[in-house]
Amino acid sequence: MTDHDHHAVATSHGGAHSHHGDPGDRLADHQSGTGHAGHGGHAGHGADHVAQFRKLFWINLIIAVPVVAFSTMFAMLVGYQVPDVPGARWIAPLLGTVMYVVGGRPFLTGALSEIRSRKPGMMLLIGLAITVAFVASWGASLGLLDHELEFWWELALLIVIMLLGHWVEMRSLAQTTSALDSLAALLPDEAEKVDGDRTVTVSPADLHVGDLVIVRPGGSVPADGRIVDGRADMDESMITGESRPVSRGVGDSVTAGTVATDSGLRVEITATGDDTALAGIQRLVTEAQNSSSRAQRLADRAAGWLFWFALVTAAVTAIAWAIIGDPDTAVVRAITVLVIACPHALGLAIPLVVSIATERAARGGVLIKDRLALEAMRTVDAVLFDKTGTLTKGEPTVTAIEATGDLDGDAVLALAAAAETDSEHPLARAIVRAAQDRGLTVPAATGFSSSPAVGVTATVEGRGIRVGGPRLLEEINAPEVGAAAAWREEGAIILHVVGDGVVLGGLRLADEVRPESRDAVDALHKLGVEVVMITGDAEAVANAVGAELGIDRVFAGVRPEDKASKVSALQQEGKKVAMVGDGVNDAPALAQADVGIAIGAGTDVAIASAGVILASSDPRSVLSVIELSRASYRKMKQNLWWGAGYNLISVPLAAGVLAPIGFVLPMSVGAILMSLSTIVVALNAQLLRRLDLTPEASTRAVLNR
Template sequence: MQHPHPSHTSPGTGIAERDASDANSDDGSHGDHEDHSGHEGHSGHGGHSGHGDHVGQFRRLFWINLIIAVPVVAFSPMFAMLLGYSVPDLPGAMWIAPLLGTVMYIWGGRPFLTGAVSEIRSRQPGMMLLIGLAITVAFIASWGATLGLLDHQLEFWWELALLIVIMLLGHWVEMRSLAQTTSALDSLAALLPDMAERIDGDEIVNVSPTELQHGDLVLVRPGASVPADGTIREGRADVDESMVTGESRPVTRSTGDSVVAGTVATDSSLRIEVTATGDDTALAGIQRLVTEAQNSTSRAQRIADKASAWLFWFALGAAVITAIAWSLLGMPDEAVVRTVTVLVIACPHALGLAIPLVVSIATERAARGGVLVKDRLALEAMRTVDAVLFDKTGTLTKGEPVLAEIITRGAEETDVLALAAAAEAESEHPLARAIIAKAQAEGVRIPTGSDISSTPALGVSAQVDGDEIRVGSPRLLEETGAREIEDAEAWRQEGAIILHVLRDGEVIGGLKLHDEVRPESREAIDALHSLGVEVVMITGDAEAVANSVGRELGIDRIFAGVRPEDKSSKVAQLQKEGKKVAMIGDGVNDAPALAQADVGIAIGAGTDVAIASAGVVLASSDPRSVLSVIELSRAAYRKMKQNLWWAAGYNLISVPLAAGILAPIGFVLPMSVGAILMSLSTVVVAMNAQLLRRLDLHPEATVAALRDRR
């Protein structure tokens, strides 16, 4: 049975009949739906465009090269000398390190070498070029030393092997954190039915929606999706438009009204004349908005890439100065040793892990706290957000109606509730479920009804204990001539749904239903205010509904009656005011706004499209999880800065020492000591990143921690 849309409300008001598209929202599977637009700024990493393939590539390369590295290091003469042991006296032992080292350079080093070439072509030198330069110098110098052409101190096979293995590990971790496959646009297409029922004369033919043409007549059965934009030619039904238009409850549509592709006829059949197909539909328009917003996203270059670019020029300049200085001093052999030492020591082992390791651990901790991070740039940007824009229905509210109040007229409240529940007993409509749930919660005995029927736009009727019981909207009163309850106007001002209960044509009570506010919402908003963040609410509902929720939650600013095509423009409006905006939504109509925002956050009960358009997904529907994202962003950023300063600081100190800046006072940094320091810097970076594991990101813990700081 289907309830009508109350006649006093406009198409923009009310309660959402939730779409059942949240089946996979909390299992992490939506990580595959990520758009990767933000990572194009990662230009320094040549060949990183296909992250799904690169995860497997770097994983295989790491494990295989780790195995190969063992004999390379063990049979490296310089490594044996450093540790004080002799290379085993086996036939051909002297060639094990050079030959396997060559395999590692060509195969394991290939991603870095191709990335270096890419950086040279794009004239943006960075980490890849520095890595490529270091392993190439180490490779050439090592062969020169092996063949007796250069000083034996220039045998770097062990360093080359460890360098390649460590960098492969770092990039494997990075690629795993960035892995993704499909985009939001695929999910938009999934809203359309697989088949449409076209009416050809007296026959109904199943065709693909792509085959429909302007002027075709199609049949949409109850519960089915509208295959194309059109005009209703026959029928009347409540249409669930929540996944496309942002309406928070089904809207009554009848002959002459327009409907859009992807919406659902909930209670009755409709015959619709197609007026737009393909790229001309409203759904395609939303698709274009998503594309445009994603394409206009800032391509922020990573901090590590910038640091690597600076480090590249610093190391290259130091190497050139070192070569010139030692040559002018008449020590060409020492010039080669010192120059190669500078280039090898300058290679950013720790810098290569500084960012991806923090991201990997932060992502893992986030998942345990119900936060799925899909876009690293979104996570980084969250710490700067100063305005959080919440979609109302399904985000701040539960998106389903509850029976909040009963007013009686000549009857007991329990009797009114029992009779209404009896009439609604066979209905699956959200309003009916709310009435029955209230009766069950109050322990009211529900009598058995008979001859139950429903009338679109009016309500339901049934015979209960010999009386005719009717439950419906104010339009039902227009038909019967009955007078509505006294509190109806006040309820109407609050934007509530109003139903009347009639017994034998006389009104015996009124039911006030509204979208229930999540109990966590107020706590989340108070905590955001404590952080100095402005809270804004956006909704397709009328102002009465929006203002009622806004007053209850203490929201700073409200955008009401906003159509889907305008949501992204509201985000842009806030951005033009100089605000960094995080948008939290759960519907298809939110997708363009999620993509437009500085940070798009899809709440867990949302659709695949909203999830695919967002950079962060909240696995639960708890709005307090937004605070977890902010805390995670700030903590991760602190660790990134600490790691970058440590990793870059090591180079800033060790490179001049390796170049021999203190040689006049008798101190020159040996390459072995530099290599050990380089390894230690990697350990320090890794251990510092591990401290993130102490962060508890469960919403309750995050709110409690913020409360303790006040």
């Protein structure tokens, strides 16, 4: 419907434009994690994992105190006597064993998983270190091995620090929301089925093809069907992305989840369950999510390299010392290498950055749901914006007025607003709002009535004022205003104001472009990013918006099921694509994109399919995400070098490469270096807090470079 050939308003049923609630109000519920891809075997998600690591951390921290205090090796290093209490020598071994079994379990199961998948990483390194420390410590405690191999204190600290790192990381991700549950929520809870002369209330799941249902004004369609009686303006935005209500009458098809804004309908069901368009979108979301590649995390890769480095070094160390003829030292050195190789700092390098980055982002109105999306954002070279509600406000606005005869534009608008005051229609609200914004005095109206597809009628200051679309002009046999042809080419909605049968003027209504959109597009261009717009709207509307904003490419008239394939086409050109959208129809495309960004005022399902959520509807927030991605990536890299660098230096020293000149790294010095490395990593991550991630600041920073 290109020129919006109707202006149907709320009838005596009082049906208002329904939005299914405002998901923007529930954003906090959606700051969520899509699964813990890293760390092998403890991959998992949800609040239960956060609680599990929190509980494990506190339990093990409490147990660690006596383990460290009663560790004979720690007492020797620090220079104090182990308290002389009955059974003192068994306190560290027994409680250390509890820590190994209870606190070490997530790492040991993760290590087994990494062995099975043949992808050694951090979990295997941690698992190996704590197992070696555990076995060696028991050997030393029982007098089977050198007393220097009593590592109970090191084992305790290692488990506590690693549990803290994993708890911090888990907490930075929150419970995921199921995109599919959100899609299902679009359907009404019950449907009114016509059964002979009466109507019965049934669940949409109980409907069959051929059933007749009643859809009340403001109600949503329970299943795909065909209208057999009535005409209504259907809000299909959650399915098609089309910003304007679409007139549907007898014989037209309607889709499950769409809303009859103004009039009641009788619909014959043509598809139910898995055959509906909504179920098709659900399948697309599932497929796109399943096909999304999950890049290996930097820390896991570093830990993988470190694992082989430590293993080879330990083996070479043992062989070298054994050849020299010192088997005791060979065992001590090899085990020291494996224990020192376990990177405390590397365990915190990524989680700390992620935790601080997500907290900073939230203050700037950006909610990070998937840290992999945040990592990928720095490499994006094409941003695909959904038009309606993203680059535009998603609601009609009066953008031009042409008056005929003696009246000026303000007078025409005031009369139109008077006639529309009692209407609940989105176009009526836009006219009333335009009059209020201009500070006009709107006269009182009486005798309000509306006629679907024609318009509204009211008496204003003794004159019969009518506002409507082309059908109204046909009725009174009058020509449209001169600018109407140009307005129609731009895809605008055209309404005429008629007083006592004479055309007083015309109103141009369109989905208004957000003032921030131009800055967002300019800043993205400055970063060398291609800006693409995708919409279900007609080509004329899309091209007008594209030209106004200086957008590189425009995809218009795209059906919901084709949006994901457009993203895929861009990816096949070799582009890393970020998709920004807010409707259910965007969900498959959000899941298909390298990074899915949901505008916060959008629907639950768009939010659930995205990796990043913008709490505001400001498109400049995309720049905040890019800035954050680049800054946090820099910090991650720096932290990984700090974390791994400690190991690259300390492992050869622990192996005894400088033994010929009389220097071998003692365990105590290695432990101090390990702690210092952890402190450096923590302080470096804190520097992220200085970032200003408000949309204005991020955009200004890019434009001023």
